[in-house]
Amino acid sequence: MTQENINLNKINKDKAEPRREIAESDFTTDVPSENKLAKHAIQVHKFGGSSLATAECIKRVLEIIRANCQLNDIVVVSANGKTTDSLFALHDLVERTIAEQKIQTSDEITQLITALAKAQEKLITDLLNANNTKQLLLRLSKDIEQLSHWLAGDIVKYRNDILAFGEVWSARLLSALLNEQVCPSNSIDSRDFLVIDNEQSCVVDTAKSAAQLRQRRQFGKLAVITGYISKDSRGNSCTLGRNGSDYSATIIASLVAAGNVTLWTDVDGIYSADPRVVPNARKLHRLPNGVAKELGRLGNPVLHAKTLLPLINPLSEHHTHLHVASSFDPKVIGTEIGKFGQIAKQELSVTYLNDLLLAQSVSFTGKTAERAKAEFSPLCMDNQKGFMVITQEQQKSLSQWLASHDVEITFKPVSIIATVGHRVAERGDIKARFKRSLKTAKPIDILGSDNDHSVIAILPETCSIELLNSVHHEMTKDVRHIGLVVAGMGNIGERFLELLPAQLNKVYALENLHLVGLLSSKKALINNDGIDVAQASKLFAQEAQNYDTEQLISWLTQNPYDELIVVDITPSEDFSLLYEQMFSLGIHVIGANKWAASSSTKHFNNLVNTADKNNSLWLGNTTVGAGLPINYAIEDLRQSGDSISELSGIFSGTLSWLFETYDGTTKFSELLLNALAQGITEPDPREDLSGRDVQRKLLILARKAGFELALEDIDCQNLVPEALQSLSTHDFLARANELDEYFSSALSDAKSKGACIRYVARFQYDDATGVTAKVSLEVLPQTDAFANLTPCDNIFQISSHWYQDNPLIIRGPGAGRDVTAGGLHSDLVKICQQLAHKQHQVRIKGIN
């Protein structure tokens, strides 16, 4: 959201804030320039019948509007709940009564009218204040009078006027309620501006409709417009067909060049198969327009074929994106339909339709085939073999059409199952997989659709739920898209990114991983369509923008991926403080950063619990020992039922180098300066000598081993004498020789006993004494495992129930660019392998 945007939430909560005035330019119907679009793009929010069914639902809608709408946006509504169904029932009953000349049904008609009126009255009285209740009840009773009058009169003529009441009442009620509780609003009857040629072809008179809509909208008022209805050029009421309000919303969006349309409904998005029958269906976060249209054509229950038409204008530069979201769960990110890059184009889904007919005739070959196709828009057609698949409703008109050509036709009951995705019909691998997945269903034929966005199999039997599930599984088992964000563009971060392209090429588990974000402490490069891994650092240097935490969290919240992994290669405590929010968003974290894993007991436990609750994975193999598998080993022992009683070792590469090398021939301070010059120490070597880093590492491992302890529980010997502790780095380095005496006498003492000195971390637990933990300079016999390391190496020693007499030892390089970046990659593969088996919960009102 740009700075200029003020949402109604703010308007209402902060009364002092002036309402954003609607400028004349907000009402433009011209296609806005890029710039204008970014600032003023109107949003259309459409609420379906189930979202407006009860007072409770409508209150939720008010909150959604408060949080998401600005005054110049547009709200489009369906009739409340099943009002249209009731109006249809009423109309049909009267029609039948007339046809059959029955008098006894008039009671039934009165009952239906009363029920309709009662339902509306209840909504009005439940929701509005006394004054508005009075006014709306009055208007309702006039409408009911009118309705009864029409029902008693020319019912054919007034059919659509009767059906229109549902949306009229719904818009009037919501607008009144908004006026009372949220913001100034007016309701608009779409028949006052939306003109189509006729109900059958439904071509919108765009210029006229746009101009009339502009007149109807009022400055400073949120427009609530009726969906479903319009009028024809002669002024008669028309409908846009059952469930036509979505179509209304996209028509209106195109009239005002809206930036976005949201369909608020009772499912939280579009799934890779109908989630009510396919429990493993996954949400498709982003769908390219053409694919969505094909899904609508092939029977997707959320997307009606016509809905997308007004939004797809190949000639226009302007692109309106469509969102599907749940009004019952507005925080859950739904599906976005629009124009996207490569990643969104990889999505696959499976859809089916039963109760169809395969019609076979010579008329479906040659020249007449084109005409038949234009006339009936079959679900699929083969003009070589001379057949097409149609709905049962089309059977009669098709037979009549062919009778006039004097040709024979045969009909055979069939069903179809299709896999849908961007240009799938051109992809041999997908076609082959689809064919294999149909194994026993014995398809009559398999063919690609004209637009190539689907491959359709025609089946001789009904498509069963079992078949749908197994085909869906085959087609989608490996297409869960995982987004990767790398935070920290330093030395290790750079190396991690250098290794990434090769990893993506060779590791199967990373197949659907996409680099989508790069962060340094100040700059971010985010691209939902993916960042070219081969040029990641270069692109970051050229294109990254300043960002703040709020923007980052907002993007993380909205990210379109099935899973998102953040790799934290920063040394930043501030960044580690974002983990909790990330976990609560279900985001996975790979941390090389030690802060979070060694934070206070309360903070740490809270992080672990939050991650657990939200199924977020948190790996930190490289926090200790770089790539060495010490964290894995401990976790594995623990999970396998072993209990660890001792953890010890040399955890610092720097201190390992210093004490393995220090033999008294060179002064300790000289060695230290030498190590500094080689980059073996931190820029201020006191950070290494203080032992704090080792202390944190021991804490991390002890926690991994299942012990609850805090940093303060670990005694830490600081090797820097107090006199040198608070100097500047420069002064400390100048006086480093003051360290020499201590170390030379410690070393000669040890030597006199045939021993050596090492900086050792040691954790012990036994039932009697509990925990003892310390990091300090120890005197060790030359035979000790810790005494003979390659300088810089780390060593970890574990004693446990299983490893009692002869401890488990892991030893090797515990620092360095390659091994650390490699360790991070190992975590990444591990997370991706686990995520491949993770299942998401489907949210549909009524199911959960």
Ligand code: ASP
């Ligand atoms: N109220 C109309 C119907 O039920 C239109 C809609 O809900 O989209 O068909």
Ligand code: MG
């Ligand atoms: Mg997600």
